[in-house]
Amino acid sequence: MTAPISIANISHDFGDFRALDDINLEIGSGEYIVLLGPSGCGKTTLLSVLGGFIKPSEGTVLIGGRDMTGVPPAKRPTTTMFQDYALFPHMSLRDNVGFGPRMAGVGKAARNAKADELLDLVGLKEAAKKRPYALSGGQRQRVALARSLAVDPDVLLLDEPLGALDLSLRRAMQDELKQIQRKIGTTFVHVTHDQEEAMAIADRIVVMNGGRIEDCGPPDRVYRQPGSLFAAGFMGEMNRIPGTRKGPMIDTDMGSLPAPNATPTGALTLCLRPEQIGMGKGGWDMGQARITDAAFFGTHFRCHLAPEAASELALIAHLPPNARPEAGSIVSLSADPADLSIFKAET
Amino acid sequence: MRRALPWVYMALAYAFIFLPVVTLVLFSFQDGRLPVPPFNGPTLKWYADVLGDQRLMSALLNSLLVGAGSAALSCALGFLAAYGLARHVLPGSLFLRGLLIAPMTVSYLIIGLGLLIVFNNYGPGPSLWAAGVGHVVINLPLAFAIIYASMGAQQENAERAARDLGASEARVLTLVTVPMLAPAILAAFFLCFTLSWDEFIIAFLMTRFDVTLPVEIWSLLRSGLSPRTNAIGSLVFLVSTLLVIGLELFIFGRKRQ
Numbered sequence: 125m126t127a128p129i130s131i132a133n134i135s136h137d138f139g140d141f142r143a144l145d146d147i148n149l150e151i152g153s154g155e156y157i158v159l160l161g162p163s164g165c166g167k168t169t170l171l172s173v174l175g176g177f178i179k180p181s182e183g184t185v186l187i188g189g190r191d192m193t194g195v196p197p198a199k200r201p202t203t204t205m206f207q208d209y210a211l212f213p214h215m216s217l218r219d220n221v222g223f224g225p226r227m228a229g230v231g232k233a234a235r236n237a238k239a240d241e242l243l244d245l246v247g248l249k250e251a252a253k254k255r256p257y258a259l260s261g262g263q264r265q266r267v268a269l270a271r272s273l274a275v276d277p278d279v280l281l282l283d284e285p286l287g288a289l290d291l292s293l294r295r296a297m298q299d300e301l302k303q304i305q306r307k308i309g310t311t312f313v314h315v316t317h318d319q320e321e322a323m324a325i326a327d328r329i330v331v332m333n334g335g336r337i338e339d340c341g342p343p344d345r346v347y348r349q350p351g352s353l354f355a356a357g358f359m360g361e362m363n364r365i366p367g368t369r370k371g372p373m374i375d376t377d378m379g380s381l382p383a384p385n386a387t388p389t390g391a392l393t394l395c396l397r398p399e400q401i402g403m404g405k406g407g408w409d410m411g412q413a414r415i416t417d418a419a420f421f422g423t424h425f426r427c428h429l430a431p432e433a434a435s436e437l438a439l440i441a442h443l444p445p446n447a448r449p450e451a452g453s454i455v456s457l458s459a460d461p462a463d464l465s466i467f468k469a470e471t
Numbered sequence: 472m473r474r475a476l477p478w479v480y481m482a483l484a485y486a487f488i489f490l491p492v493v494t495l496v497l498f499s500f501q502d503g504r505l506p507v508p509p510f511n512g513p514t515l516k517w518y519a520d521v522l523g524d525q526r527l528m529s530a531l532l533n534s535l536l537v538g539a540g541s542a543a544l545s546c547a548l549g550f551l552a553a554y555g556l557a558r559h560v561l562p563g564s565l566f567l568r569g570l571l572i573a574p575m576t577v578s579y580l581i582i583g584l585g586l587l588i589v590f591n592n593y594g595p596g597p598s599l600w601a602a603g604v605g606h607v608v609i610n611l612p613l614a615f616a617i618i619y620a621s622m623g624a625q626q627e628n629a630e631r632a633a634r635d636l637g638a639s640e641a642r643v644l645t646l647v648t649v650p651m652l653a654p655a656i657l658a659a660f661f662l663c664f665t666l667s668w669d670e671f672i673i674a675f676l677m678t679r680f681d682v683t684l685p686v687e688i689w690s691l692l693r694s695g696l697s698p699r700t701n702a703i704g705s706l707v708f709l710v711s712t713l714l715v716i717g718l719e720l721f722i723f724g725r726k727r728q
Contacts, residue, residue, distance in 0.1 A: 175635065177631070197634055197635045198635065198637045198638070203635060204632075204635050206628055206631070206632055208625075210629045210632035211632075212650075213625075213629075213651060214650040214651055223633065223636055223638075224637060227633075227637035227638045227639075228637055271632075275637065
């Protein structure tokens, strides 16, 4: 089962602290949404509002078209998968997964069948009789997923589900989560502070900061054309080049370039990803720069550069390995103006 | 020599602790009229005598009833208080917690006297029930403290998950909270039982015709020493030891999880 979510004008205060500030978001049926942001940005609060654990100070939440703003967690078509999994340690995996159906009054045979089917889905069919303490972290995470899905939720809410796993397991579980979501078609809302995880898994990423939505869109768009300076910095390494708009041109210390139509006036920050800086001639010639440091990363050299025209500006670029960049040598840099994300400078 | 000293010290310390008990148990097997040296060879006749004594056996049964009943009630009340204070924000909850634990610092004699006055003036007078109530008064703080200490975020999260999966409050309590806290509740139960089983002052003040075992032993002692009292003492010691072993098992069982 699956349902759309409509979040309208949600605000929430914890005492004097505004945790959520006028959030508006439409989530489609069967979409995989990732709420991404640093700790304290309000992403977990928003998830708790969707799950019914927090009643927002203002605004409404519609799930499947029905107003759910004040409805308690048990009566919502949502299930939450908690960060520490919150499995029941005194029950077998089968009883853990069958708990939701049991509460709904499903008979023992039927709920055991349901539990076995879901344990099979997450690859733990053989372990149905084990207790949670006999499992590894990744297996517990799978059981928690199976338990949440056993009540056939329209929406599954995942609170940093992979946070407790080590890196390689986390990457493997991402693929698995996405696969399962595709198979069952339930709407997933997933909270994380790991932007790689978000990009790997999401249909759409919602970047949050200070209780507000900074940007919202498909991973590649949010990464390449971020909607705000904060989103630009949070999604990965970013070069920030100061500039000023003068008529139809933008002036920077590394030369000027034609301003796109929507460019704001005044002081600007031009954002470029390290891999968007190239060598040689290009749409925007950034002049010569001295390589201060180069480290080999297999697919590229990660280089620190000091432009000759603006030596206080430290750039980072991913240069191709066959260029053999060396510390101390001089290279000429260029970039495609279409790759630039241009924002008003922060004061 | 240097290395032997700690071992000598340890042997002396254990001898100091266990000599009275060993003497008691040894002379319960005394073939003679007095439980004093010299030891005249083993006999089980005092045990036969004790186990055949109607009054002693009914006192033993009374002790078991009072112990089990008061321990069960202490744990039930202690659990409810701990759950309430751990899960809900109450005004003055620190004060309420202190108030619950405070009776631990009051001597049994004072509590017993207070209960005696209350039961004589406003209640049905001394009885086994009154002794049971007295034991709940002294054991409730302990049960509360043990159960409260073991309530952590782990249970709270599991309770939240259970509610999210559609469980009513009653089912959260019976299917999640109590089973998860079972080791602590059982530990509290065994400790309360042991304390009630050994308790004399309150039982002495609060009982009249039906008495508990410690009170019966005391009245036997008034007619002088006999290997018979040693035999009773050994039996009581055996039961207490079994209870403590049970308690240890539950505490270790908890650590293994």
